[in-house]
Amino acid sequence: MSLAQRFPEIVRCREPLAPYTHLRIGGVADYFVQPRSVDELRDVLLACRQWHIPIRMLGGGYNLLVRDDPIAAAVIRLTAPAFTTVQVQGKQIRAGGGGSLWQLIAASVRAGLAGLETLVGLRGTVGGSVRCNVGDRTGEIATVVREVTVMTEDGTIHQRQRGDLRFAEHSSDIDEPVILSVLFELETEQPTTILQRMRKAWIVRKAQEPWTFQAAVRLFRNPPGTQASTLIDRAGLAKTRVGCAELSERNSNYVVAHPGTTAADILKLLELVRSQVKARTGVWLEQELHVW
16 A cells, blocks of 8 residues: 555645745645644555655755655644644744745734744744744844644654753754744733834845745855855856856855756756855855755
């Protein structure tokens, strides 16, 4: 029995992944799974474990490059209400790991709760944002995380408290495959004041990113004390192009996927930039883009 035969209502075979990623690039997945409940998700994980099928969790697909080759795995996407609900409880908000970060930020502003508004403009799911500790010098999401509910590969659910979590720049020690929900603790403030701060953060962030109509992703982490884009420009690589992939004219640390771009184009451009920056500045850039 195959995974599709076991779960015919929620599994599709040979599903193209490009439509589910921001870059609109990528091959097909052996299995594409969209569970409708926590119990159904647990059953899928147990079946994959029994049949030795690798699993990959697909969030918003914003910081992800899927290779052009087929993905020999069960790609799981949590879009059902069981995984996307946002609930406000006093100064706390519990958000489903599959929900969007924007949905969470909007709910916090409406409730007059401050602490997430400077993350506006960052794209992704709640779970992916916490796992990668999104943020910048204005603040990181980790500062307001109080509890993360996770599911392990054997279907076990447990809560990881803030004291048990380790966060670093754009990373965490959350290695369980599934983040079911996250509990945030914020501070009360006038919604109009929070909204003003959010608008300012939006303007500043968007001024540093490619045009919104472009499919683009960030390539490298910023080294201590400098910006990756500064080093790329210093190496004379501004607007470098490989195939249909090109470094953004607004920020050289982003690659723009023009029509016809392949994953191979982006990977070749990434390695070219990293090797040239190392040769010309002495700095080895650490990759931020996730690649399947």
